[in-house]
Amino acid sequence: MTKKYIADRMLQEKISLMAQLQDMMHGMDDVIDLSIGDPDFTTPAPIIEAGYKDALAGYTHYTQHRGCPDVIQAVVDYYKRELDVDVDEKNVLITTSADYAAFQACFSTINPGDEVLIPDPSFLCYRSQVEYSGGKSVMIPTYEEDGWRLKAEIAEKYITPKTRGIFISTPNNPTGACMHKEDLEAIVKLAEKYDLLIYSDEIYTWYSYEVPFTSVLSIPGAAERTVVINSMSKNYVCTGARLAWVIAPVQIVGAMVQGGMNMVYTAPSISQRMAKFALNEGKAIMAPIMAEFKERMFKTAERINKIPHLKVQSPPPGTFYLFVNIKETGLTDEEFVLKVLHDAHVTLVPGSNFGDCGAGYVRVCATVGLPKLLEACDRIEALGL
Ligand SMILES: Cc1ncc(COP(=O)(O)O)c(C=O)c1O
Incomplete structure (x- = not known):
């Protein structure tokens, strides 16, 4: 062919x-x-059954652009209850998989020629997501000797006038590295110094063994320049739901919704119902x-x-x-x-x-x-x- x-x-x-x-x-x-x-x-069956029950009750349609309001509320409650982070519902977007969320985030925030820092090694899709959006991915080395933790002082060496953002991923695929609170504080300081956007992939939240998981959103100054991405895939062993949530500044949420309407119009409603149940009751299960x-x-x-x-x-x-x-x-x-x-x-x-x-x-x-x-x-x- x-x-x-x-x-x-x-x-x-x-x-x-x-x-x-x-x-x-x-x-x-x-x-x-x-x-x-x-x-x-x-x-786990209760998560599947929640989706099934709600589908029978009529949740089989497109939903509100940012997602079902009660699912958005479940994200807000979850960040407060589990991670002690205050999130406003206006900053939440329910979308279709962490992969798509990261692509939507890049597509909505990167201009042609913008450089985005990405930890090396890390999940391989970040590079394509940046590059499909017209940006240039710049790999930031991490080392086994540092437990593969991303170091702000190394990242700083790769910053140029074109640098627009930085991906962080904790715990990291493939290294398993967990960023410590001080690593995150250093990254937020760096982002403030160079006016960078932080793309924070948190999809392995509960797979943190070395240190308790810390969301970058808990660091003062992070919320106004961070796009957090999380999903059902790993925390609820539900890769098939293709369901994710994003927490970001209102303007970025708006741009992601606008762009998303031309790509995947609203996240799958049945998966959203599963997410509502999982976020509210899934930890013990x-x-x-x-x-x-x-x-x-x-x-x-x-x-x-x-x-x-x-x-x-x-x-x-x-x-x-x-x-x-x-x-x-x-x-x-x-x-x-x-x-x-x-x-x-x-x-x-x-x-x-x-x-x-x-x-x-x-x-x-x-x-x-x-x-x-x-x-x-x-x-x-x-x-x-
Ligand atoms: C670090 C990381 N981010 C994102 C994804 C994609 O997750 P999702 O299934 O929600 O698209 C993966 C999948 O393996 C991953 O390892």
């Missing part, structure tokens, strides 16, 4: 090894797939699942550190990802991933797919049960790399 109909911007996209892994696994019936950031648990993730993470990290030439932060700081240093094997991260896939039938993701600083590391998703995770470690150890 000719490529003549494909836009130049799409032809420039490089297909990462991560994107090719699904095809490579084809035909391997004993594969242990640790490559996908989708929790293996089905969303999720507790056993969160405990299971923590146990998987801690025990798998201990096991990985017993494999010669592999090293990972233990106990892990956050998320359900382990970012394993494989440099002592002498292989590149892509070579390591291909070897482990072909010879041990275990699928991992090369760290360099998340940014240059990820070279020499691989991401392990704890999205299968502990016995499978330990079996994957046994298989990798048996390769003698």
Whole structure:
């Protein structure tokens, strides 16, 4: 099929090894797939039932542009109750997935040529979201020695007159790094000094093991220059709902609503009903699942550190990802991933797919049960790399 109909911007996209892994696994019936950031648990039944019940009651339509008022209120109540942050309902937008929320935020705030700072390594979509919006992504190195925490003093070195904003992501995918309160304070100071907008991805809120989760919104001065993005995907193991909420200055919410009306007209109503229930009552329901993730993470990290030439932060700081240093094997991260896939039938993701600083590391998703995770470690150890 000719490529003549494909836009130049799409032809420039490089297909990462991560994107090719699904095809490579084809035909391997004993594969242990640790490559996908989708929790293996089905969303708890009460959350699904809340959506079902409300759908039967008629919530099957478009909703108000910013989302159902009672769902917006649930976001406001949640930030107050769980994170001690005061949010005005006017600053909330309910939208369609964190991915889309971040794209909407970039599209609504970035002018052609604006530079946006992004931690390296981090979730790979941020770069495309900035660049599809006409901006330039500028990667800010983070280091294993710093526990992969984003440092304001390093970010400052990359600021130019064109810098418009900075992405922060805590806990971070793929490193699991959790920003401490003082890291966030330093970023807010930096943003004030250079008049930057902060895009704060908080979708792994409850996967913080090292320090209690702190929202950047709790730092004085942050609210007027921050777009917070959070979603159902990880905190409620509900990637299928494609439902997110944004907290941002009123003008940015307005621009996102305006742009969004031409893309996805209002967030899915049934998912919004699930979100209302989850935000109000989900914490206790999720507790056993969160405990299971923590146990998987801690025990798998201990096991990985017993494999010669592999090293990972233990106990892990956050998320359900382990970012394993494989440099002592002498292989590149892509070579390591291909070897482990072909010879041990275990699928991992090369760290360099998340940014240059990820070279020499691989991401392990704890999205299968502990016995499978330990079996994957046994298989990798048996390769003698
Ligand atoms: C850091 C981060 N942000 C955003 C997303 C996308 O989340 P959603 O499913 O809500 O689009 C992911 C998905 O893995 C992620 O890891």
